[in-house]
Amino acid sequence: MENFIDLLFSSSNLVLTYLLLLLFIYWILTAVSGIDFDYDVDIDVDVDMDIDLEAVDAGNMDFEDVSSGEIDREHIVHKRRKPLKWWQVFLIYFNFVGLPFMFTFTSWIFFWWISTVTLTSITHSADNSIGHFIMIGMMIPALFITKIFTIPFKGFFKQLNRDGDTPVDFIGRQATLSSTISGDKMGNAEVLADGNPMSIYVKSLDGSELRFRESVLIIKQSNDKNYYLVSKS
Incomplete structure (x- = not known):
């Protein structure tokens, strides 16, 4: 030894x-x-x-x-x-x-x-x-x-998401913006999924301004799977 x-x-x-x-x-x-x-x-x-x-x-x-x-x-x-x-x-x-x-x-x-x-x-x-x-x-x-x-x-x-769990389907869920976004500018949003708050990257669907703490609807995921497109709920 x-x-x-x-x-x-x-x-x-x-x-x-x-x-x-x-x-x-x-x-x-x-x-x-x-x-x-x-x-x-x-x-x-x-x-x-x-x-x-x-x-x-x-x-x-x-x-x-x-x-x-x-x-x-x-x-x-x-x-x-x-x-x-x-x-x-x-x-x-x-x-x-x-x-x-x-x-x-x-x-x-x-x-x-x-x-x-x-x-x-x-x-x-x-x-x-x-x-x-x-x-x-x-x-x-x-x-x-x-x-x-x-x-x-x-x-x-x-088959896993970035945190090692089964991927969560965010499409159609309500989220709260953690930053103001508009045009091509991305930001963060908090969404409640299965009782747990999760942070995701988001971008405005039509480029219109969406402000901090505003409630938005998650419409779809980007083609590269890096962020979600959202609009006013």
């Missing part, structure tokens, strides 16, 4: 061991205490990180659960259909797109860690330069293992 602990905290495995421990603590805290760090990220080729600032009102910013936060393929598309950048292709190919980012990231770190620990143990190189080369070299193979491992989960997560 002592030798095993020494192996885990050897110079070659130390960084990955600590990183995996931090991820383990993160998942425990998320599961037990329900920590909810919400964020909403749209990626656009023009500026690399295209965040609709109009959709974020001061003091009313929503952050989506990091553990369930997804980057959708629709977000990684240039408005004029230019080729994707290398990092966008990377995210899509290795399933960081279409799956909760932290799920894929944790899987990658785990496979990288277990591969490095196993090889440095077999080669008795945990505390020398060969072990460091093994650690760096296993980064890419671990990505391919992660890709294979996460493929079956893509269909599962598609």
Whole structure:
């Protein structure tokens, strides 16, 4: 046991061991205490990180659960259909797109860690330069293992909404605006579903101004599934 602990905290495995421990603590805290760090990220080729600032009102910013936060393929598309950048292709190919980012990231770190620990143990190189080369070299193979491992989960997560529950049908429900919207400006609205208040992104159906705390009717969802179109109720 002592030798095993020494192996885990050897110079070659130390960084990955600590990183995996931090991820383990993160998942425990998320599961037990329900920590909810919400964020909403749209990626656009023009500026690399295209965040609709109009959709974020001061003091009313929503952050989506990091553990369930997804980057959708629709977000990684240039408005004029230019080729994707290398990092966008990377995210899509290795399933960081279409799956909760932290799920894929944790899987990658785990496979990288277990591969490095196993090889440095077999080669008795945990505390020398060969072990460091093994650690760096296993980064890419671990990505391919992660890709294979996460493929079956893509269909599962598609059936869930961003909070990990069965999707709620908001169409036809009443909502209360948390910000003023008009034209192409998006904002937030609070809707009561199954006894629970939920926050959604909304845009005016006909572009007319809808004011803060006004009651609106949810008409339909946008084609990219990112927001809902509403009108006066």
